[in-house]
Amino acid sequence: CEQDVIPGRLIEMAxxxxxxxxxxxxxxxxxxxxxxxxxxxxxxxxxxxxxxxxPVTHPTFEYHEKSSQEVAESEHNILVWPEELEIAIKEKAQADNKIRALESKIAAQEKKIASLEDQKQQIIESWNKQYKTVVDDVEANLNKIATTYVDQKVLPGKLKI
Incomplete structure (x- = not known):
């Protein structure tokens, strides 16, 4: 009876x-x-x-009695992985590694882009400040010139060119 249970268990395992x-x-x-x-x-x-x-039910049982290939062949190849499947698994692992490497490169590029965006924003802010300063200076000079011109028209002889 016990001998029937073991093959049944092997079928379940398969x-x-x-x-x-x-x-x-x-x-x-x-x-x-x-x-x-x-x-x-x-x-x-x-x-x-x-x-x-x-080990209890089969006293002669040894854990490493046969290689997995021998066991697979004796059990109608239930444990044998087809060569194509092994190749596919290796290729998938390689593809996964490439994907992880590319994701890492993308993350690094995204960090560089973010840094460049920050630099761009700082440059724009700096230019805006400089532009405002120049515009303010030009406006002040134009006002000064306009005031002087008006003063000369009103008070001739005051401005000498």
Whole structure:
């Protein structure tokens, strides 16, 4: 009876692994739903139960008796990751790293842009101050000239050019 339970547990584990693969392969499609979380929880509990019970129920059980490749081949390839999937996972990791690097560069460029915007604003404010000072000086000089001109017209001989 116990021997029937172990293969049943292996089938459950294989199903759980398939679910993990599906979730990993489609993680970008959205958030993990409650059903997936429950499947992962059940799968984890099944693995732990099997691991803790195996030495007791099978005294000859050794944790590292076979390589994962040998186990996968003996269990109808339930644990073998297709080469294409491994390549896709590596490519996705590389793409994610490139994205993070580009995001970092974008953030640095945004900081530079913000700094340049601040400098631009300071320059504009400085120019506005200088412009106002020059305009005020010109206006004062024009008023002085106009006053002198009016004074000369009114009081001839006062201004000598």
């Amino acid at each position: 199903q759980g692994i398939r679910q993990l693969r599906n979730i990993g392969a489609h993680a970008d499609l959205g958030e993990i739903v409650e059903i997936d979380i429950q499947i992962l929880t059940d799968f984890t509990e099944a693995i732990l139960e099997y691991i803790y019970r195996a």
